[in-house]
């Protein structure tokens with residue numbers, strides 16, 4: 426393993442129920458390289474194999490084919506040692522609702538053998554990171570979903586892991602909590618933690634991912650930084666806004682034979698990559714000027730990237 430990578434997958438397949446009628450290939454030829462201190466984002470729709478990948482990193486599953494190394498170890502063989510260095514925040518937070526936030530952390534810290542001398546100090550520290558100091562003595566059953574997620578993140582930090590595995594960290598939380606969680610993830614990366622997170626939110630991958638791997642039906646379909654991925658498809662668009670849909674339709678009928686254009690209500694979207702003469706188009710549009718509101722240019726987003734690689738929308 427090259428030293429700079431804290432997690433490396435080489436051609437990993439994961440087949441559930443191998444050699445039975447229920448055989449199912451959940452992951453196929455997955456290559457992953459994650460650098461220390463990076464925020465790595467695994468982006469894919471439901472059932473694409475994200476949780477399976479997380480379970481391979483923490484050694485809960487063993488690959489059917491291929492090799493996995495985590496901090497230089499094989500996670501399924503050296504699970505105990507690996508788990509001392511990585512922490513998982515699963516989709517189900519599994520907190521004790523009848524205990525307070527602080528009691529939950531205390532219980533976990535003792536269970537995972539955090540040095541008794543430092544437990545109290547460490548709990549204060551992690552409560553501070555997730556900004557739950559004020560609610561530490563309230564029962565977790567009274568917490569919102571977002572606060573429970575933050576507490577689960579605090580719990581994962583108690584053991585001072587080198588790598589944090591976050592399985593859909595903001596699934597179903599409100600916007601305010603989501604922003605707080607994003608901020609906390611950035612802070613953790615800024616102090617050198619490697620953060621590996623799964624998501625099926627484009628926005629999350631775009632906001633956080635320094636490196637994004639897109640998977641679909643267990644297969645890697647694209648990888649890179651959000652900007653690299655967007656540059657790869659390079660689809661810039663000119664969006665022309667008309668005062669009324671009928672004018673957009675009229676212009677569409679006029680120009681569709683010459684340009685790569687899509688009709689969307691009172692807008693026309695023109696692919697500017699295929700446009701070798703923007704000036705000519707603008708001239709053509711000038712006769713409709715009184716029916717046009719404005720023209721804008723748009724860059725592709727990860728939604729377009731996903732569509733490009735898989736031929737479908739992320740939420741199909």
Ligand SMILES: Nc1ncnc2c1ncn2[C@@H]1O[C@H](COP(=O)(O)OP(=O)(O)OP(=O)(O)O)[C@@H](O)[C@H]1O
Nearest residue numbers: 441449451469470471472473474475476477478625
């Ligand atoms: N233990 C198992 N036995 C058989 N099939 C499984 C098992 N665990 C997962 N699968 C299947 O493997 C595929 C990938 O599941 P996984 O949970 O990794 O997807 P995911 O991307 O995390 O989805 P979600 O966003 O819904 O959590 C799914 O089709 C799932 O039904």
